[in-house]
Amino acid sequence: MSNDTVKRPPREAEGSRGAEARVEMYRAQVRVRLFEKEAYNLFLQNLVKGTSHLAIGQEAVAAGVSAALRPDDYVFATYRGHAHAISRGAPMTACFAELMGRESGLMAGKGGSMHLTYAKGNFMGSYAIVGAHLTIANGAAWSAVYRGTDQVAVAFFGDGATNIGAFHEALNLAATWKLPVVFVCENNLYMEYTPISQVTAVAQPAADRASAYGLPPVLVDGNDADAVHEAATEAVERARSGGGPSLVEAVTYRHGGHSRADPGKYRPDEEVAEWLAKDPLPRYRTRLQGEGVEAPLLDRIEADARDEVDRAREEAKAAPPADPAHLETEVFSYGESSWRR
């Protein structure tokens, strides 16, 4: 890591940000955690087919960044995108239904777990080819500037994405055009099964690359919603006020494997234990309580999220499977797939 890298230790207390807003960040993390746990259960029950990539352990990143955004900002995520979809208001029932291939799914079963999209909430999609959506987020940011709005685009991506060409093409264009885009690298130390450190020329895969694009390196504790929120707020303000893009590296860890039932056995036990001890949820709860937030309020948040998840799961389970009658719809703008006339 370069010497001038901005280190952001967790704050003792949050001055600027109201307690209520921080309680909401706790709620955001809890909702994602419970959603993801349920998604995993459904997978084990073979109700979620194919694959899914959970964000358990990484919730603070989505929560911290989302809290820094306006509803009209654009968000782009990866196949590990349930957290971001939910953070942008995608209804849980429709998310579960999409995971389970139901007609009432967020994309009526056409996308699946890796492509959650909720355009109504300006959640412009989850992308499963590593790196591509960084370039697409640029386009949304460029369009915002062109249309004279002060919207900001955010792209979340993994550490692995920093070694693909699209990352570098996107960073360079964003910096050259001074686009209002915030690139958020969720560095969970691993790609699928290989440690990022083993295949990367620098220690911090995103932050150490920032200088190549004339950007300040920003490294934050990705298991601390306050730290993430602070860095994101700064980056978003910079983007909104015409200061151009930012590259934020949030260091975090996924509690489980890369996808599905991957037990993640390639990770040393001590490492897993160390990161479990830094679990963002209990950590944040403890901090809030330490600052005087009443335990019953936090309990209530957890119970509400539990109810919401249970209800959403049951509704989704009860929904009919995606209807083959719609197999060929929405290929083209006229609603169907016909390639001939």
Next chain:
Amino acid sequence: MPQVITYREAVAVGLAQEMERDPSVVLIGEDIATAGGVFKATAGLLEKFGPKRVRDTPISEQAILGAAMGAAMTGLRPVAELMFADFVSVCHDLVVNQIAKARYMTNGQISLPLVVRFGNGGGLRFGAQHSQSVEGWLMAVPGLKVVVPSTPADVVGLMAAAVRDEDPVMFLEEKALYPTSGEVPEGEHVDELGTARVRRAGSDASIFALGTMVHRALGAAGQLAAEGIDCEVVDLRSLVPLDVSTVAASVAKTGRVFTVEEGPRLCGWGAELASIVAEECFYDLDAPVRRVTTPHIPLPAADSLEDAAIPSVERVVAVVREGLG
């Protein structure tokens, strides 16, 4: 009065027509602004519309198409130039996995009214990496529309249609045709995607062609007419959507089908056309379908080799004559 302009000029005319009409139309690409494009097809547009709407990019094809895609899903109508069509291979992901699939995967939540312009095809002695006809690659991907104009008028009219379309349109400009000229209608000219044109009516054989090959097919038809063979030449203009009704009507009339394709043999559009004809027009056929294509080789650079590779008027004449013999 209709004016006569080059195919190259028609690109800028078509784009200017749409940019004047709709402020959400923006252009990006390498060297397209100050330099007017390596093919000079966008010359004058920077001067006319300013740097906000006509923008040079780095040599970053993924970033170019990503920017176009993100802009298209958020209210703009970008037209991105990829320079040589061959370069689509370095942003294949953006075209195939992202742009083509976004509407379907999101069940219609995302619309991508964008155009990608390509300098397509051979004949300029540029060798294997700057001469390919990529329409076969593109038409194979669900979600893309693929247009190949053969005349300046079609460049203007189909460009207008492409820009106004709500779906991503791959607009293949034939490099070999840039210096050719033709009449374009006066005033606003808007054509329709997915419509073929009968360029020459005939009764003995139907020759289906695209882009540069339309002119070779017409040349061949002219020579064959002198021998008493009356060929119909159909300019497909668009591969997706494909105007199957015009194709079928022509086959019903002539009973003999020839395709003239600049691309390499395997999986060329003519193979798809032949399969459609076999399934749907079988009883109209009087002879097997014959395809005239470039052999299944990378395109060579030398004049003598490239000329031997791409279908020539003589080769079309020979195949049609043989097919009717």
